Amino acid sequence: MKRTMTLNLTEAEMNAVEQMCEQKGLSKTALVRQSLRLYKSLDDRLSLGDKVFIESADRAEKAELMVL
Amino acid sequence: MKELVDKVFLLNRNIGEFETAELFHGIDETNLSHIEGRWRPLFELRRAQAKASGESMSDINAEDGHWNWGRKALAAISNPFLYDIFALECGGNTQALLLTCKGSTDCFSRHPEHPKADMVYVEFLATAPWNRPRLVKEPTYKGAGRVLIGTAASLSIEEELGGRIGLHSLPGAEDFYREAIGMTDLGVDKDGPHKGLRYFELPESRVSDFLAIQH
Numbered sequence: 543m544k545r546t547m548t549l550n551l552t553e554a555e556m557n558a559v560e561q562m563c564e565q566k567g568l569s570k571t572a573l574v575r576q577s578l579r580l581y582k583s584l585d586d587r588l589s590l591g592d593k594v595f596i597e598s599a600d601r602a603e604k605a606e607l608m609v610l
Numbered sequence: 611m612k613e614l615v616d617k618v619f620l621l622n623r624n625i626g627e628f629e630t631a632e633l634f635h636g637i638d639e640t641n642l643s644h645i646e647g648r649w650r651p652l653f654e655l656r657r658a659q660a661k662a663s664g665e666s667m668s669d670i671n672a673e674d675g676h677w678n679w680g681r682k683a684l685a686a687i688s689n690p691f692l693y694d695i696f697a698l699e700c701g702g703n704t705q706a707l708l709l710t711c712k713g714s715t716d717c718f719s720r721h722p723e724h725p726k727a728d729m730v731y732v733e734f735l736a737t738a739p740w741n742r743p744r745l746v747k748e749p750t751y752k753g754a755g756r757v758l759i760g761t762a763a764s765l766s767i768e769e770e771l772g773g774r775i776g777l778h779s780l781p782g783a784e785d786f787y788r789e790a791i792g793m794t795d796l797g798v799d800k801d802g803p804h805k806g807l808r809y810f811e812l813p814e815s816r817v818s819d820f821l822a823i824q825h
Binding site for chain 1: 692
């Protein structure tokens with residue numbers, strides 16, 4: 543069963559959503575779903591005490607990802 | 611816990627007639643008991659015969675015979691955000707199983723038609739050993755693997771991902787994905803967790819044609 547929700551976003555936030563949808567070829571619903579999966583996956587790992595790192599393309603830099 | 615999601619048809623090659631099969635979202639102890647009590651003994655028998663005759667597991671299409679579906683089911687059930695598991699039942703038996711993922715590094719397309727687009731990734735797909743042409747002389751049901759590939763594509767549509775799916779194939783199943791399903795062969799992974807396995811995708815442009823010829 544699916545449920546419906548209304549989001550109140552600022553102009554900038556909505557622009558970001560629409561830009562991402564355009565770039566990724568996703569509907570707003572699909573974008574929110576994928577974002578939620580990513581957020582929850584990261585949060586689950588962080589809850590276990592794991593750390594998440596982002597490595598630069600040339601592998602010269604590695605920084606810990608901050609999750610709000 | 612499992613839920614009936616659809617009824618489909620499988621061709622029973624022994625009698626030349628289609629039979630109604632039930633597609634479930636989720637699997638239960640009955641499915642797992644079929645795998646342990648019915649699938650595994652046949653895999654073991656053929657494995658021993660192949661070893662004696664010098665055939666490889668790829669030759670007899672049994673490379674996945676060791677997969678632990680109980681562990682896979684547990685992973686799927688404990689993380690429904692990312693995983694879905696499906697069982698296809700017909701004739702009182704589990705005929706095929708599918709495990710898909712909706713969110714991982716494997717869930718980005720490599721297809722030139724839509725690079726980096728989100729998609730559903732087929733983690734594991736297996737048909738019962740008695741349905742495999744190279745594993746048994748007279749396979750029983752035809753179409754179980756195709757139904758589950760269609761299920762993955764349908765899930766991708768349901769998730770608003772355009773029906774796009776991707777998977778890494780074991781060597782013995784490459785012809786099936788390339789020829790029978792018509793997926794795009796995007797070559798063998800040179801490194802990473804799937805190193806040495808050939809990667810296939812069903813691009814968005816072919817989804818409707820593929821689903822149109824489902825039973």
